[in-house]
Amino acid sequence: MALSSSHLLGLEGVPADDIRTILDTAENIKTIFDRPIPKVPTLRGITVVNLFFEASTRTRISFELAEKRLSADTVNFSSSTSSVKKGETLKDTVRNIAAMKINMIVIRHSAAGAAYFLTQCTDATIINAGDGQHEHPTQALLDMMTLREKWGQLAGKKVAIIGDVMHSRVAGSNIRGLLTMGAEVMVCGPKTLIPPGLHEFGVNVSYDIDEAIGWADALNVLRIQLERQEKGLFPTLREYHAEFGITRERIERAKKELIIMHPGPINRGVELDSDVADSDASIILDQVTNGVAVRMAVLVLLSGMDSNESSG
Amino acid sequence: MLKEKADNILLAGGDILNLSSGKREKADIVLMKGKIDRIGEIDRGSFRGVVHDISGNIVVPGLMDMHVHLREPGREDKETIATGCAAAMAGGFTAVACMPNTTPAIDTQEVVRFVKKKAEDELVAVYPVAAITKGRQGKEITEMAELVRSGAVAFSDDGNPVVDTSIMRHALEYASMYDALTIDHCEDCSLSHGGHMNEGTMSTKLGIPGIPNAAESIHISRDIELARLTGGRIHIAHLSVKEGVELVRRAKQEGLGVSCEVTPHHLLFTDADLISFDTNLKMNPPLRTEEDIAALERGIKEGVIDVFASDHAPHTIEDKEVEFDAAPFGILGLETLLGIILQQIVKRGLLTLAAALAKMIVAPRELLNLPIPLIAQGEIANLTIFHPDKTFIYDLCKSKSKSRNAPYDGMELPGQVYGVVNRGFICRTALGAAVND
Numbered sequence: 220m221a222l223s224s225s226h227l228l229g230l231e232g233v234p235a236d237d238i239r240t241i242l243d244t245a246e247n248i249k250t251i252f253d254r255p256i257p258k259v260p261t262l263r264g265i266t267v268v269n270l271f272f273e274a275s276t277r278t279r280i281s282f283e284l285a286e287k288r289l290s291a292d293t294v295n296f297s298s299s300t301s302s303v304k305k306g307e308t309l310k311d312t313v314r315n316i317a318a319m320k321i322n323m324i325v326i327r328h329s330a331a332g333a334a335y336f337l338t339q340c341t342d343a344t345i346i347n348a349g350d351g352q353h354e355h356p357t358q359a360l361l362d363m364m365t366l367r368e369k370w371g372q373l374a375g376k377k378v379a380i381i382g383d384v385m386h387s388r389v390a391g392s393n394i395r396g397l398l399t400m401g402a403e404v405m406v407c408g409p410k411t412l413i414p415p416g417l418h419e420f421g422v423n424v425s426y427d428i429d430e431a432i433g434w435a436d437a438l439n440v441l442r443i444q445l446e447r448q449e450k451g452l453f454p455t456l457r458e459y460h461a462e463f464g465i466t467r468e469r470i471e472r473a474k475k476e477l478i479i480m481h482p483g484p485i486n487r488g489v490e491l492d493s494d495v496a497d498s499d500a501s502i503i504l505d506q507v508t509n510g511v512a513v514r515m516a517v518l519v520l521l522s523g524m525d526s527n528e529s530s531g
Numbered sequence: 532m533l534k535e536k537a538d539n540i541l542l543a544g545g546d547i548l549n550l551s552s553g554k555r556e557k558a559d560i561v562l563m564k565g566k567i568d569r570i571g572e573i574d575r576g577s578f579r580g581v582v583h584d585i586s587g588n589i590v591v592p593g594l595m596d597m598h599v600h601l602r603e604p605g606r607e608d609k610e611t612i613a614t615g616c617a618a619a620m621a622g623g624f625t626a627v628a629c630m631p632n633t634t635p636a637i638d639t640q641e642v643v644r645f646v647k648k649k650a651e652d653e654l655v656a657v658y659p660v661a662a663i664t665k666g667r668q669g670k671e672i673t674e675m676a677e678l679v680r681s682g683a684v685a686f687s688d689d690g691n692p693v694v695d696t697s698i699m700r701h702a703l704e705y706a707s708m709y710d711a712l713t714i715d716h717c718e719d720c721s722l723s724h725g726g727h728m729n730e731g732t733m734s735t736k737l738g739i740p741g742i743p744n745a746a747e748s749i750h751i752s753r754d755i756e757l758a759r760l761t762g763g764r765i766h767i768a769h770l771s772v773k774e775g776v777e778l779v780r781r782a783k784q785e786g787l788g789v790s791c792e793v794t795p796h797h798l799l800f801t802d803a804d805l806i807s808f809d810t811n812l813k814m815n816p817p818l819r820t821e822e823d824i825a826a827l828e829r830g831i832k833e834g835v836i837d838v839f840a841s842d843h844a845p846h847t848i849e850d851k852e853v854e855f856d857a858a859p860f861g862i863l864g865l866e867t868l869l870g871i872i873l874q875q876i877v878k879r880g881l882l883t884l885a886a887a888l889a890k891m892i893v894a895p896r897e898l899l900n901l902p903i904p905l906i907a908q909g910e911i912a913n914l915t916i917f918h919p920d921k922t923f924i925y926d927l928c929k930s931k932s933k934s935r936n937a938p939y940d941g942m943e944l945p946g947q948v949y950g951v952v953n954r955g956f957i958c959r960t961a962l963g964a965a966v967n968d
Binding site: 330331332336352 | 736741857
């Protein structure tokens, strides 16, 4: 099994077969987690650099764990201020690191296209761990894996992405992946946080949270950042919660089975109430567990190593 | 680059293109001491001097690009007046107006004189545009009278708009005392803030913050109202949005002092071309959509657009070879302006060759109150000689600019330039391999 691309820059243009391969591999790999020693030697001798130019806790830890469980050698480079400010360009940073003979780079960066840019600076395999407001493919893959575990398949299912879609790379990748897999997608949030042109991609747009809840089989609730309020995109967190917050009353009113997801970290009481986040409908912690499995699958598949070895 | 004195030279076999009638007439031209000595049928055999066989080429008054960034003083690593002039010559231009966003800005007579002094030995005439406000800070207007007297041909804070409407009003009023053109970079910065490309489906797709059309059209509207209020002459730089074309059209119908220019890149590319995050397609205003191009083309056809200008904006490789958000706005354009206009506008029948060229020969000089070169006996020879049909492959490595930030490498363009004549010299530059020689 191999993927049709040598990097994972996003889910744009990634065929359904590739997504299926990654999710199948991840499910296979997940069985390792229950072993007494949850570690395989698949990536022994492979060096992976985690290049994080933006603050990140869970994605970085998830990748690091994935790499360690595959026995890869890992190095972390974190810099909240971009290296441009230190007088070194991204290109130089990457070329310097690549000169130390590394195999794979996991990059998180505030600029859209940064992962793509790296493919032009180095021969190493690039995995995008989030570039600006563009894509965050492993997040969407873990979301799809978690939904598939619940549903058996994604085709024909309805997923509503709620909140700050405009600034969300999680939404960017989820929309692409879900549509490729035959699911239907709706986005719902204040008009100020919905980017233009989404209908052209085949995405439903709603500004009414109850409509979205009524429509969807699953809600993927995005994190709302206070800084959006400061930019005048919505008046207050209070009003955001009143208009778009996912509350138990709203869920109950829909009178149906609904899956609740969140890429984390949750602002409890803003976009998602605690009693919903911690309810049986929530698969938020499964997402986190699956995140490691999906990232292991991506690392293995892109490394060119035999993926059967990692679960066998 | 071959440069020789325009003295005792026979330009043989070319056609002089009459810009008003559009007629091409075969005529040999003899140049003596930088002047046009004779026009007509001249026997090559008996001519005692250098003969340039320019058969198939047309001869027109020297082209002018009224919107270039020469970067000197301040960023000589990107371009100098000398390298900018070399690029201008290669592109077939004998005159440029250079924008004042230098360091220091062209906002005092000393800097105007510096630019003119640096350019005095160039074949290309360099006309400085001075800043509207001191230091291009948008706060206080510059000493416009003195700037005009020292050689500034227009005013602009290009790169930035003049945000304060009242300052812009007074600038227009003040500049109108000297009949000087005020050129505005139209951008509502509160609306474009943080944007790196056109806002629309593509910006959503690429996750790059967008700049909506309205950021430009709101500002154009304001400037048009100020032209009405003050009676001043406002020129809209690098018009890129369909709404702007309509605004300028209406302003002209009302007889207001409003003119505008369009760049070749806004006619050639759309935001969909940013799919590979190419920073050499990042400029301000950003690449728009097919709809905007269609409106610009309509505007060109219907006489709304006065001028074609390149907005030649050199940046170093180091500056451009970065992630998209971090890259500066702007691309090269002097060497490809003529070719792209021939390809997009003339070959496609939007304008006649003469009408298209007039927007790079007559219109900019009229707007800037500069004399228009004549092709007539006894006149100073200021000529552009090019082959309108002969194509060439643009080779960025051979660019005369100091920078390499152009998306045109390897592109086949019509209008191979034979050479330019001005200020007593004839200069020939080959930008790339000729295709149908």
